[in-house]
Amino acid sequence: MDFSFSEEQTLLKESVSDFVKSDYAFSDRAAVLESEEGFSRKNLKTFADLDWNSIPFSEEDGGFGGTAVELMAVMEEFGKGLVVEPYFSSVILAGSFLRKAANSSQKEIHIPKIIDGSKIYAAAFSELQSRYDLYDVKTSATKEGAEYSLNGEKIFVLGGYAADTLIVSARTSGKPRDLEGVSLFIVAADTAGISKENFSTVDGFKAANLKFENVKVSAGNLLGEEGKGLAILEDVAAEAIIALGAEAVGALEILYRKTVEYSKIRVQFNQPIGKFQSLQMIMSEMFIEHVQVKSMLYMAVMKFDAGEDVQKSISAFKVQLGKAIKFIGQNAIQLHGGIGMTDELDVSHYFKRVTMIGVMFGDESYHLDRYVRLSC
Amino acid sequence: MDAKYSDEELKFRDEIRQFFEQELPETLKSKIEKGEPLYKEDQVLWQKTLAKKGWAGINWPVEYGGTGWTLMQKAIYFEEQAQHDVPGLIPFGLSMVAPVIMAFGNEEQKSRFLPDILNSNVWWCQGYSEPGAGSDLASLKTTAVRDGDHFIVNGQKTWTTLAQHADWIFCLVRTDPHVKKQVGISFLLIDMKSPGIDIRPIKMMDGSNEVNEVYFDNVKVPAKNLIGEENKGWTYAKYLLTHERSGISAVASSKRTLEKIKALAVSTPAGDATMMEDSAFRKKLAEVEIELIALEYTDLRILSEVSTGKAPGPESSVLKIKGTEIQQKLTELRMDLASYSGFIFHDPVGDNNEEALYLRGQGIDLAAQVYFNVRKTTIYGGSNEIQKGIIAKAVLGL
Numbered sequence: 001m002d003f004s005f006s007e008e009q010t011l012l013k014e015s016v017s018d019f020v021k022s023d024y025a026f027s028d029r030a031a032v033l034e035s036e037e038g039f040s041r042k043n044l045k046t047f048a049d050l051d052w053n054s055i056p057f058s059e060e061d062g063g064f065g066g067t068a069v070e071l072m073a074v075m076e077e078f079g080k081g082l083v084v085e086p087y088f089s090s091v092i093l094a095g096s097f098l099r100k101a102a103n104s105s106q107k108e109i110h111i112p113k114i115i116d117g118s119k120i121y122a123a124a125f126s127e128l129q130s131r132y133d134l135y136d137v138k139t140s141a142t143k144e145g146a147e148y149s150l151n152g153e154k155i156f157v158l159g160g161y162a163a164d165t166l167i168v169s170a171r172t173s174g175k176p177r178d179l180e181g182v183s184l185f186i187v188a189a190d191t192a193g194i195s196k197e198n199f200s201t202v203d204g205f206k207a208a209n210l211k212f213e214n215v216k217v218s219a220g221n222l223l224g225e226e227g228k229g230l231a232i233l234e235d236v237a238a239e240a241i242i243a244l245g246a247e248a249v250g251a252l253e254i255l256y257r258k259t260v261e262y263s264k265i266r267v268q269f270n271q272p273i274g275k276f277q278s279l280q281m282i283m284s285e286m287f288i289e290h291v292q293v294k295s296m297l298y299m300a301v302m303k304f305d306a307g308e309d310v311q312k313s314i315s316a317f318k319v320q321l322g323k324a325i326k327f328i329g330q331n332a333i334q335l336h337g338g339i340g341m342t343d344e345l346d347v348s349h350y351f352k353r354v355t356m357i358g359v360m361f362g363d364e365s366y367h368l369d370r371y372v373r374l375s376c
Numbered sequence: 377m378d379a380k381y382s383d384e385e386l387k388f389r390d391e392i393r394q395f396f397e398q399e400l401p402e403t404l405k406s407k408i409e410k411g412e413p414l415y416k417e418d419q420v421l422w423q424k425t426l427a428k429k430g431w432a433g434i435n436w437p438v439e440y441g442g443t444g445w446t447l448m449q450k451a452i453y454f455e456e457q458a459q460h461d462v463p464g465l466i467p468f469g470l471s472m473v474a475p476v477i478m479a480f481g482n483e484e485q486k487s488r489f490l491p492d493i494l495n496s497n498v499w500w501c502q503g504y505s506e507p508g509a510g511s512d513l514a515s516l517k518t519t520a521v522r523d524g525d526h527f528i529v530n531g532q533k534t535w536t537t538l539a540q541h542a543d544w545i546f547c548l549v550r551t552d553p554h555v556k557k558q559v560g561i562s563f564l565l566i567d568m569k570s571p572g573i574d575i576r577p578i579k580m581m582d583g584s585n586e587v588n589e590v591y592f593d594n595v596k597v598p599a600k601n602l603i604g605e606e607n608k609g610w611t612y613a614k615y616l617l618t619h620e621r622s623g624i625s626a627v628a629s630s631k632r633t634l635e636k637i638k639a640l641a642v643s644t645p646a647g648d649a650t651m652m653e654d655s656a657f658r659k660k661l662a663e664v665e666i667e668l669i670a671l672e673y674t675d676l677r678i679l680s681e682v683s684t685g686k687a688p689g690p691e692s693s694v695l696k697i698k699g700t701e702i703q704q705k706l707t708e709l710r711m712d713l714a715s716y717s718g719f720i721f722h723d724p725v726g727d728n729n730e731e732a733l734y735l736r737g738q739g740i741d742l743a744a745q746v747y748f749n750v751r752k753t754t755i756y757g758g759s760n761e762i763q764k765g766i767i768a769k770a771v772l773g774l
Contacts, residue, residue, distance in 0.1 A: 002680065006377075280764070283774065284772070287771060288698065305378075319662075319666050371666065375665075
């Protein structure tokens with residue numbers, strides 16, 4: 001039994017942490033958010049230069065061959081800096097579909113572009129009615145000779161704003177909520193028939209809603225077996241929850257630490273508010289919840305890498321995370337008082353980001369339900 | 377990073393399993409299976425069985441006849457102990473007074489007391505709390521005044537667990553009333569048969585008499601029963617808190633309890649179905665289970681850090697707080713399952729007129745009484761609020 005990072009993993013974590021500390025001050029980030037694209041191409045190039053994009057890809061695909069431990073190490077540090085560049089949505093999420101399902105010629109075309117950072121990828125799998133059910137797909141893909149024709153709408157496509165290439169789930173057979181019949185496609189974002197509605201998310205990220213009208217996709221861009229996309233989607237979602245969860249655990253650490261520090265300097269009734277026992281109890285509980293959710297993250301990472309009880313462990317983690325996000329997040333705002341509500345202070349930005357992560361790939365209630373189902 | 381046992385650890389686990397399966401005395405086995413109460417004689421028999429094997433001193437170093445096990449080995453032992461429903465050993469002698477005697481006692485005290493503790497020949501109880509000294513333990517008032525080669529002890533201890541069965545009591549007593557409260561305390565061992573000691577049972581809300589008041593009226597205690605130096609008792613008492621925390625999370629026994637609750641839910645009828653199909657109950661169960669998984673990994677994380685040489689920090693307060701909260705939630709789940717059937721009062725005093733050592737419910741019997749009893753866990757051993765105060769000060773620097 002070993003809960004420590006290897007030397008290599010420690011170095012990776014430190015290099016990400018150094019980047020966040022030296023190049024990602026809160027004011028730098030604010031400037032990035034103000035820019036037209038909402039993220040920095042320069043930072044994306046730094047990620048590629050430092051070889052962070054290659055982490056999740058296998059050595060034979062030209063990557064580093066990292067496990068979930070490396071993913072966690074990078075994302076936890078990104079979480080501490082509230083990094084908004086589309087690293088998660090392109091490298092981890094869209095990249096994960098390619099890693100898990102692409103054939104060798106598809107891998108050869110796409111993976112190098114993600115690793116060298118020259119193209120941005122995004123995944124489109126949510127629909128208005130689907131909520132968090134990955135099999136609930138109305139978007140259709142009809143085979144016409146050597147092509148498929150895609151029709152339907154996808155919502156909340158993270159990084160969809162700037163994406164060059166999309167991974168899209170569409171139904172090739174069956175009814176909207178059938179488990180079978182979901183297929184995955186690699187689609188160039190500028191293909192005729194795709195219309196985009198760009199928007200910002202509440203936590204400062206950029207995303208898009210996409211509409212597909214008779215979008216022609218060659219059969220060579222079918223990702224994995226026709227109709228068997230659900231297993232891949234679920235596998236991808238598990239890894240995505242680990243990555244986003246690690247980001248949230250990093251951000252939650254900052255939230256409780258900043259709250260403690262603020263309570264030592266904020267004076268009311270002639271003493272630092274951190275001297276008040278009622279607030280000390282709350283901050284102790286924030287610390288405890290962080291210890292617990294970090295343990296749960298480690299559990300999920302180790303189960304994921306060992307391939308044991310993956311889906312059930314992921315749901316357990318997401319339930320614990322949902323609780324920690326609400327408890328630590330809400331109390332961070334409460335203890336900061338009015339200043340915690342402002343846009344000026346970073347605390348509110350951490351709160352918004354973790355709240356967003358709480359919902360992504362299923363909120364607490366969804367995963368509690370799923371945990372119960374998987375326990376049967 | 378991985379959560380697997382090594383081959384050596386797996387071999388160790390098999391050895392423990394084999395011992396429990398083969399050496400648990402028949403009388404105990406049958407009582408445990410039937411959920412019958414355990415008495416002092418059962419506890420003594422089991423500890424003697426373990427002592428023969430060399431396993432009674434789980435936390436003890438080899439030089440005193442202990443196992444010398446690593447933290448990981450102890451964790452494995454506790455896990456197997458819970459899985460086999462084998463009783464745990466009473467801690468007052470083995471893991472409370474003995475480590476203090478080992479660290480601060482003289483050779484005469486070590487040879488006089490340790491072997492009898494290990495072999496369960498002598499039972500101990502803890503004389504810490506007083507009516508006016510609970511969370512603020514250092515404000516205790518029981519006095520010990522030096523009189524030649526004796527101390528004369530006067531005062532009152534309370535919440536003394538199993539004092540009615542104890543041969544000896546280890547006490548914190550005030551030997552200097554004129555200094556700061558923490559520095560005037562000494563650590564004294566007292567024979568419970570000494571004239572002037574009066575034990576009065578306290579009847580608790582679950583009907584049990586686990587705890588007692590112990591009165592001292594001019595009790596004459598030989599000075600050779602003083603541990604270490606006079607007025608250093610507070611240091612010795614604190615030593616215990618930082619040194620022996622293994623098992624404090626109670627994860628192993630909570631996991632076992634949860635398994636039993638699940639099995640019980642499947643056989644508990646609810647309308648045309650069972651409670652296992654009751655969605656409100658299922659969700660409540662899942663929430664406790666998830667919190668317990670997190671605690672298990674927190675426990676392992678701290679254990680893994682301590683094994684690599686880091687001193688156990690105040691983070692172990694997290695284990696006490698979450699561990700006891702989960703223990704309490706488990707009693708609620710059992711009460712939920714039991715409904716009316718868990719509310720039939722069972723007198724802890726049996727037909728033999730003797731009271732069982734602790735309340736043990738089988739199935740849904742005693743669900744409410746156990747619920748009442750387990751409220752103690754967030755109060756004892758430094759209440760959970762005190763633990764949060766420790767985190768605020770020692771970890772967060774508030």
